Amino acid sequence: MATMNRSEWFRYGELVSSLAIKDLKIKYKSATFGFVWALLNPLLLAIILTIVFSMVVKIEVEQYPLFLLVALFPWSFFSHSFSAATASITDNAHLIKKVAFPRIVIPLSVILSNLLHFAPPLFLVLILVICFSTSVSWTIIFLPLLLLVQICFVTGISLITARLHAQFRDVKFLVDASLIPWFYLTPILYPISMVPENWRSWYLLNPMAGIITSYRELLLEGVVPGLLTILVTCGLTFTICLVGVVVFRQQEAFFADQV
């Protein structure tokens, strides 16, 4: 389990995708129009938030619905993946207790299944941007790269929490609780430009702030994110990713006894 050669990585890559597809199949089988829900939930939220923040609170942003959606769907992907991947080891106790395979495939498959789940909504956002945005720019080509950074971040942080949750059963609650303040501390409802200048560098310590802002910059503003944002966000992301993989693999041999 500890060391794998290249063909094994390939084989287990196949496993990640089959587990993710299994996840989706089950999700869609038990609820009609499963993927519609993936669209509907953030859409409903977006409608309500639009009403609140453009009519009641009145945030001064052009095309607020689009501004919101571009941030909301990536955030939904993040929060759902993070929450589900944290519990993934304990949720799959029946597999972990009885079959030997690299445990890392489980959180990875959960993140992949969430990615596939949110692919239609993310695609929808893209279409909306192309149709309604006043300035579609070439910067849109960096979107896959940005998505990759986001996947790295959610993977890294989920590996840490999934490992902890196998050992301490309150981690999932802490994660779910943290997602609420995290949502408000990330510039989703408001542009990062509204954050006071002297707080902004602190803001960047939240990789999701950099990632969400970058979505807006690439899709709506047609600019490449600033060098500082890129360096800090990518640096943090890859550090967390590395730490995640290391701490997860350190403990994975013992998950069967903990779950």
Added chain:
Amino acid sequence: MWAIEIKQISRRYFLYQEAPTLIKDVFLRPVLNRSRPHECWALRDISWRIKQGETVGLLGENGAGKSTLLKILAGITKPTTGSITVNGRVGALLELGTGFHSELTGRENVLLNASLLGIRRKEVEAKLKDIVSFAELESFFDVPVKTYSSGMFVRLGFSAAMAMDPDVLIIDEALAVGDIRFQQKCMRRLAEFKRENKTLVVVSHDLGLIKALCDTAVCLHHGSIVDGGDAGEVVDRYVLRMTDIGSPQRLTDAAVGRQDSKLSSAEWSGEPFLLGAVSKPCGFPRSGTRAMVIKEVHLIDDARQPVVLPEFGQVVNLEVAVEAQQDCPRLTVAFYVKNHSRLEIIGTNTDIQGKPVLQVARGERYVFRFRFELRLKPGMYTVTVIAANGPEAEHYYDWIEDAISFELLSPHVKLHALYGPPIEVTLKSSQSVAW
């Protein structure tokens, strides 16, 4: 070539009084003064090597560490200390149909199961036909497994696991499922697996299965290997140990021998087979409370001549002489004739034979005679005799494993099975055939 090599592994578990939480056990630890988890060693310093092609049974009472050892063998968990080397692909049937999801179809589940075991999709797709036909699930393969009966579930699990073509197969009580016909089919498949010179590790409380299937066995007790060797012998010693619990005194074999040699056997004609002298080969300890002692055991013919090399079909008398050392309110006597793989071939007790349970006073002596026909496959046999306190004995007065042995030598007799009753064959045909 070793299939599995285990070097001095130990495995520790922590038993928590309540599930550990991050808040209580990490953040608030200094404040809360939580009780330290109880440490428990499930396995202690186990070294064990399994040859390629060997079929090994793993025995032990509940909590002896069997499951932990199997999990380590299967790679599901790691030992705390020590090392394990496994050559080849390990398949584990720790539970049939593991990882099957009720919403998915049989086919989807088999494919997923295979990829969990690290097998490429293409490789499995080629085998799907075999899996379905072995499991006899043709019309149900593309239906969600939630609609399966438990038998169907189990059949699919077994055939999927076997189709993955493991080099080492680990089975934990998983065979005790399915109907008789499917069980036999599984046994045939496992026999085939053995012929392919593959390694099998079996845990079962079905001791007959261990005897029939396994070449060797090891016995775990409190996390250590306490016995190992020929499967039949290990099983019988295990049974003796398990039934011996609570016996007040345990005579050493030497003491038994001395005692027996002093006996006069006035009631007996013919050469007595002294106890101790014949029971040595396998080295089974004699067990029981000794409130009643088996003094002598003889195998004689109707002319009261001792039988050492009986013929196929010969009628023999097994005589068991007992003497009460204390008052014994209930006495039944039982015997087993066991073959070389220690399967019980013939066996009964006085109660099964419709005889009353005896009340015996101290000092009384009895001779029990069992008369039966030896229609057995030629080979070595041993006879185990037991004096017990009633048919559903809570304890045994005296239990002598392999009290005597005999060899059935009938080279002209060809048997395909262990037992050869008289068989009459007739032929009916529409044509007139001379037969």
